[in-house]
Amino acid sequence: MPPFDPEPANLRLESPREEYTIEQDPEKKADWEAPPEGLPEESGTKGRKIRGIRWMLICVSLYITCFLYGLDTTIAADVQGPVIAAFGHVDQFSWIGAGFPLGSVCVVLLLGTLFNTFNMKWVYIATVVLFEVGSAVCGAAPDMNALIVGRVIAGAGGSGIYLGSLQYFAVMTGEKERGLYMSLIAAFWGLGCVLGPLIGGAFAVSSATWRWAFYINLVIGAISAPAILLCLPPISLMQGVSMPDRLASIDFVGFVLGSGVWVSFLLAFTMAGGQWAWNDGRTIATFVVFGVVLVAYALQQYFAIFTTPARRAFPGHLLRDRTQVLLYIVTAAGITSVFVVVYYLPIYFQFVNNDGALMAAVRLLPFVVIAVAVNLVSGSLLHFIKLYKLIFLIASVFLLVGGGPLVAYLEPSTATGTIYGLSILAAVGSGLSMVTGYTVSTLTTRPEDTGAGLKMQNVSQIGGQVIALAIAGQIYRSRAIANLQSALAGHGYSSQEIGGAVAGAQSSLFQDLDVELRDKAVEAISQAMKTTFVLVPVAGGAMFIAAMFMKWEKLFGHSVAVGG
Template identity: 30%
Template sequence: MESKPNPEEERILLPTLTTNYGTSPPNVKEPSKQTFYIESSKDSEVSVPLPRVQFILAIASLFIAIFLVSLDNTIVSTALRGMIMDLGKQELAPWVGSAYMVTSAGFATLYGRFADIFGRKWVFMFAMAMFEIGSLICGVAQTMETLIVGRAIAGVGGGGMNAMVLIMISDIVSIRDRGKYQGLVGAAVGVASILGPIVGGAFSDSSVSWRWCFYINIPFGMVAMGVVSLLRFPPFTGNMAEKLKRIDYFGALTIFLAILCLICPLQLGGSTWEWNSAPVLIMFPLSAVFFAIFVFVELRMAKDPIVPAGMFVNQNVPTLLAYAISLGAIFFSAIYFISMFFQVVFNNTATQAGVSTIPLVLGMVVTTIGSGIFVSKTEKYVPLLYAGPVFMVIGATLTAFLDGVGVYGLTIGPIP
């Protein structure tokens, strides 16, 4: 029988994909609103306790996974020029990044539910396998279309790995220590973001070729998969047919179509398509329609919704989602286009362009580690939510004034 916590000990926190929830006891204030509580009020408790050696192996393998995904996001930016020179079809080049983002965003929402249905370990293994298969296809691609398909498959795995790393860390680490470990995850992302452009540029400039930007994922990914396969997470139990029935297929389809109809015109508008062309004018409204259908499905139809409505009882959840989307849009745009700026405007090599992007991500590494420690020590995060956008707006504004004159002591003539 499910035990209820003492209301005096109850801590109301943001819901996560990894915590078991129940409805609040009758004596909770404002009974008309559905609230959620964490079943254990002790910050030091761990959902899945692991022996010390297994814990170290688990953390190491999860860090490898998030490092590879983050490296894959940035390593392509400086190697993109080499891919275009080798495979041609420059007009399709933006899809090398967008194909990954579309499938990553579309499928990432599914992994939290899959982890609850099929168990953490095997869902993580599936995500890693998809990432490895996609990387292999990219490495052997002989056409730009094949490369884009490989990136889309890798995105199916990459989105899952991003989600599963955070879910599994939440399982094996207590609430009190979670900030520190998530800060370390952010540091791994930052280090990968620094190394990615440099390594991608070095591969592109050398005889090794840009293909090793993808081949490099395979051996390290296999190591992470091997380690995770040895860990003792709660096993998969129950009837497979019954579990498959729990999957919200219609919700998954509508959210994927909504994201696809949003990304395509944003990506192709102004280049392949005119902004006032029929595809752009049709797909934007279609995206809104599919999002509305998705919301209806989650609220009224799905037995096990991908996005439970209870997550949004706390108004902080939609606020933080909008916050993350806004900052992510700035960061990933900068990663992809600043390195291209140095290659096109200054005629830098890919390696030089990678080095030039180091200041962009070095600050992120320092502040990510520091903010994780700050939150764990003080249990305060609101000051960081104000400070981050301020610095990002200042940096983005200064970056917008970059031109071909006077940077790094160079004077460059007009761009032909």
């Protein structure tokens, strides 16, 4: 989730130039210190020079695209059932949610480099086009495989939308106003996240069908397209460098291997136990490929093969910094708690309360609204408390206090209000920890490592989504199918019918069950949900342990030991 930065002028993140200087050869430093091409000399450093209608249109267009990124982050949470009903293939259930962050994490490091290396405007336009193409593929998908491909493409474009918006405001705004414009990125992204399940659920139960949950991106994107094309300045951060030298500065081998690690991981953990048996040769081969690609990536980065140490795709030297590693853990843990709840609580309500997709999304609002609201104020709270260790300890306690009982009380007989209350407690912990690591990272790294630290935070956060949704999907699908087979044994239901029922209570199987069998089936599903939601207190426990190993040090105006 996009970081909320209350006072970026006090941080070392405002200048993308600083991030890039460590990735250039020393002799090119002079070129870098020149003002960005496409802006007046003082832009981005002394004050904003673009004003009036043009500035308003730029802001509106960037915020609309950030809203779309937030919308697509959660919109699939409430259309999973209708998608499975349309296409089947419950064994690919996890891909509906995990495909989007997979596309993002595969390209997030590469896109950061591209924005710093080439004309920002055309890189940004390319990512918007990529996002819209992915949305169109999802909406028109004839089968599950096409939908998955579309989700991955949209995720890749979405990460560029987010990074590009941050980059543009960092360059175009002055220091005093930068905090406001940066925080509005998080606000519009958060608004999209809040409305995502509602819009997805509304389309799922309407005559427009779930397909318009993806087509809507084309309509909204068209509103911002003219301003993006006509008003965005063509900024180039790397000047006086030839195209061959720019291309040579990119670690293409590292980026390809890094993407291969994530793709092979998700293939292994979604296909195994579902489409392929655990002892199937294809499952074993996929895990072997994952291991081989991971080792190849580690070796290529460590020895700087086909690249130089300064230009490596993965800033592995930060793994020697205890504070940074602990920050990666708490960031991943915080985002895990968010996406497990967002993607699986609506399914719980569909089964237990017989809710439609829209009502199930409405019941998710207490969690999402509180998580986004706390996320938006977390930066100010950190500035007030100053002890980042304490922030993460508090967040972990909320996850444990909310997530632990949520697992215990996730029963058909539990009052809906109880589920709301426990999910709100978990939401506070999630909101406190989702993006705080970004701010702390900028304050606890050496100045030359600020950009690398933020890249790693992006990988931790988006990668955490991929891992969480892959594991949660594997747990839920396997336990739900096993429990349903036991509950409905002897009643003549095929494995395919039972498999199709786990995505939502609107399946034909559930509609045909009598009251007694339906109660047994709902109990079977709720037990599978309890096992899946164990990931929330587990994330809280991991965050608590990581926080305990952090230093008791104050930020903002106090000396901070970096690099240890």
